[in-house]
Amino acid sequence: REDLKTNKINQGNHGFEFTIPTQYQDGKEHTIQLLDKNKNPITKTKYKQAQKIKGSIQSNIKGNLIKGWIAEIGNDKTIDAYLKIENQIYPLTANIFREDLKTNNINQGNHGFEFRIPNEFIDGNTHQIELLGPDHERIYEIDHIFNKFDYENNIERFFAYSMISPEIELPTTESRKKILAVMNNIAKYLLYQVNEMPLVSIIMPVYNRENYISNAINSVLNQSYKNFELILIDDSSTDNTVNIINKFKDDRIRLLKNKSNMGVSKSRNIGLKESKGKYIMYLDSDNDWEPDYLKATVGAFETIPDADALYSGQYVYEENKDNLKFIRYGTINKGLLKNRNYVDLNCFSHTRKIYEKEGGFDEKLSRFVDWDLILKYMTNGKMYSIPFVLSNYYFNIAENSISSNQDLIDQSTIVIEKQEDRLNSKVLNYDMKKNVSVIIPSYESLNDLKECLESLFSLKAPWLEIIVVDNNSSENVIKYLVELKNEGKIKLILNKENLGFTYAVTQGIEISEINNDIVLLNNDAVITKNAIQLLQKAAYELDNCGLTVPQQVLPANTKTINIHVPFALKNRDCDVNLSANHKNIINVPLFHNGEFTEVSFAPFFCVYIKRETYNKSIGLDAELGRHFRSDMIYCNYVRTVLNEKIYHVSDAIVYHKLQQSTSTLKEKSQEEHDLLYVQNRWSEEEQEKYGFKRAKWDL
Structure with a gap:
């Protein structure tokens, strides 16, 4: 403490801090004494904390x-x-x-x-x-x-909704019971897909589980699929666990013993190294499986030859089987899975091939090791969601923990950072089929605009044309843009008034290279490496595709995150282009790997439009959608009139920052702000100038 040093208390290194125990935080007055090593009082004070x-x-x-x-x-x-x-x-x-x-x-x-x-x-x-x-x-x-969601006897709608809300509260509605019954039938279907009987390795670490281990082992021995090896790794238990295990006389059970307590990750990795199965599955010693879990999972692998990993649903109980709380299952959503894990290791499985290629669990992590492994296999392989529920999970304390344990926070941050590194290090071998014109409508927000453009300049892409259409920003923004134009980095249109999003992007498209594909991009968006290439690759490789959209990743604590993705943790970044609010997820396949998801609509903060699609259309509707609405109009036109599809591309990631343009305009002119951002209309003078009419229904 500097004050101690100043007052010549040695070098000042004698301060302390002490948190008053909660039993004394009771509104009563207490005497606090500071004692020396012999417990002689040095000083005392009175303490009273309000309740x-x-x-x-x-x-x-x-x-x-x-x-x-x-x-x-x-x-x-x-x-x-x-x-x-x-x-x-x-x-x-x-x-x-x-x-x-x-x-x-x-x-x-x-x-x-x-x-x-x-x-x-x-x-x-x-x-x-x-x-x-x-x-x-x-x-x-x-x-x-609170979404009142009725699946209307349509399991595809359930698949869509589960992508952003992967839990079903119990007891549930008749509508959801119908869907769960269909999932039971899917499990039965998969049982009949098992033609071969490959060896399955089941990894079960165990430590002091004498009260639970028999139940877990019996749930494996009672499986309808019989060709398995159960590898138990005892992590130096001190209770009766090992003796209980030894009572099971079955050649398929192998017990490995750690000489010291090594932790669950090291134990699982030991089991993985000893395993011999074609497929690898995990069961914790305090959970269990329904009798057909193994066979249905093997049936899924046999049905999906390119699958490296699979996961299914889970019954979640509080403490015992008499207290079923909810069902956890969500069709794969890569953006949400990076925000928050909803895949439990007890209903996750993978091939030996992906394990040998990518390795096992990160032993440096003390928490979230399963989440890290799942993200690794999802990113570097193909992982599919399988809609059946045959796994049981038991928890003993409420999920809404108040704990702010720094270790947990740090560990989750490490997992997210590792995932960022995986995504950034992925190599894309793709030759661009067409050059691309990126159209950026701009108004104020100089710092956002700079970051947006720098993310494009950093691509150093010869196939990229950048066009900025400025809607009457202030002098410092104009100066910056003119300098870039003079350096030959961008094409530039400077409007003398704020014409809104739709008119501006149309202006940009009109001066773009005529054969280029088009990307519309907000000036507060940040493009990541390979995002545009991935959007183009999907646009030309997916059948009948006209538009592609990336993940729209909002910063942590953005107010709208849970409006779009109810299950997301709001304090972490999250993709919101697959949205409960927009209800835009459609035609989800039975077994989904999350790479491409068909959508009915996505906001045009960033969208890839094939030039051929644009030329067949009538363009964006600036007359009836001056600033917003035009993206929804265009998406529906492409889908219904042109009969083309729109796909969300999960590996293409674009960050969408919190733009200041709207509030800036509001400060300048409340009337102009309301006309543009609230009413979404043109003034009478502007209608006459640009040849627009106000619709009769726009009352």
């Missing part, structure tokens, strides 16, 4: 059930609490015991609550939910959309 009310609402809301906690620190009694939704206030009883609360010193942990949202709020709109204390003071708040 504190704390609480939170979980961000991962399943269906219409809200979970959370609220407590007065230092007081284990239940306090009066309320939920406020819009203007409605509902009383809460927060008296559910949660182990995670107790672990984190929230009294004795008896402060959890559950609350079912009234049907009036299950309407597909965003609602603000506030947790209030005894005096109606705000403790915590979130925004959430």
Whole structure:
């Protein structure tokens, strides 16, 4: 401490910090004494901390059930609490015991609550939910959309919805029961696809599981598929686990013993090295499988010859089989899977080939090792989602943990950074079939614009033409753009008024090289390596494709993330082009690898348009969609009139920053802002100038 050094207390290295235990944070006055090593008092002071009310609402809301906690620190009694939704206030009883609360010193942990949202709020709109204390003071708040989703007897709609919300709360509706019954039939179908009987290796690490291990082993021995080896790796258990294992007399069981406790990753890797099977599966010692799990999974591998890895659904129980909480299954969504793992290792399997090529678990990670392996195999191989549910998972504490354990945060960050490195290091062997003109409509946001253009310049691509159409930005933006034009880096159109998105991009297309394909790009978007090439490759290799769109990755904590992807963790970046809000995912195949997903619409923050498609169309509609709406009009025109398809390309990633242009225009002119961004119209003078008419229905 500098003040100690200044006051000549040696070199100042004698400060300390100490967190007062929660039992003394009770509003009462306490005497605090500083003692020397012999416990003689040196100094003392009085301490009194006001009682504190704390609480939170979980961000991962399943269906219409809200979970959370609220407590007065230092007081284990239940306090009066309320939920406020819009203007409605509902009383809460927060008296559910949660182990995670107790672990984190929230009294004795008896402060959890559950609350079912009234049907009036299950309407597909965003609602603000506030947790209030005894005096109606705000403790915590979130925004959430409660989607009333009816699959209408259509499993493709379920596949689509599961891509952005991969959990089914139980008990469930008749509509969802029909879908789950279809998934049971899919499992039965796969049983009949098993013609050969290749060896399956099952890896099961175990440590002090004497109460659970028999159940896990029996669930393997009771499988309808019999050609397997069960490799148990005992991680130096100190209880009766090994003796229980040795009671099983079956030649298919192999027990390996670690001389010391090495951890689950090292143990699994030991099992992988000893395994001999064509396919490799995992079962934890406290979970189990339904009898047909192995056979249905082998049937899926036999049905999909290019599959390197598969995953299926899972029944999730709280503590025991009498308390089934929900079903976890989501058709693969690579963007969401990078944001948050919804694939459990107990229903994940892979080939020996991908293991030998990519290696096993990262032993440097203490947490999220399964997520890391799944991302690795998904990125460097082909992974498919298989819609059946034959795995059982049991958890003992509530998922909405209040823990802010730094190790967990750091470990998840490491996994995400590793995934970024994998994506950046992927080599794309593709020769461009056509040159590309990137059209950027621009208004203000100089820093965003610079980052956008630099991401394009860094490609150093001879096939790339960059066109910026500026909508009357301020002098510093114009100066920057003119310098780039003079250097020959861009083509430039400078408008004397803000004409909006649609007119500007049309201007840009008109001066583009006539044979070039077209990319429309927001000035706050950042292109990643290979994104444009991947979009073009998909556009020309996919049947009857007219448009392709990338992942639209929003920055962490963007307000709209959960509007588009309800299951996503809001505090991490996430792709939102596959969207619950847009309801745009269509024609999802039975077994999906997530590489390309057909969509009905995607916002034109970034879109690849084949020149042939554009020439057959009538262009974007600037008359009826001055700033927005034109992307939706164009997507539907391409799909219905031209009968061409639109695909989301998961490996093409474009980051979409939080643009300042809208607020800048609002500061300059509220009237112009409302006309452009709210009403989406032309003024009467502008209609006459550009030959536009206002539609009769645009009241």
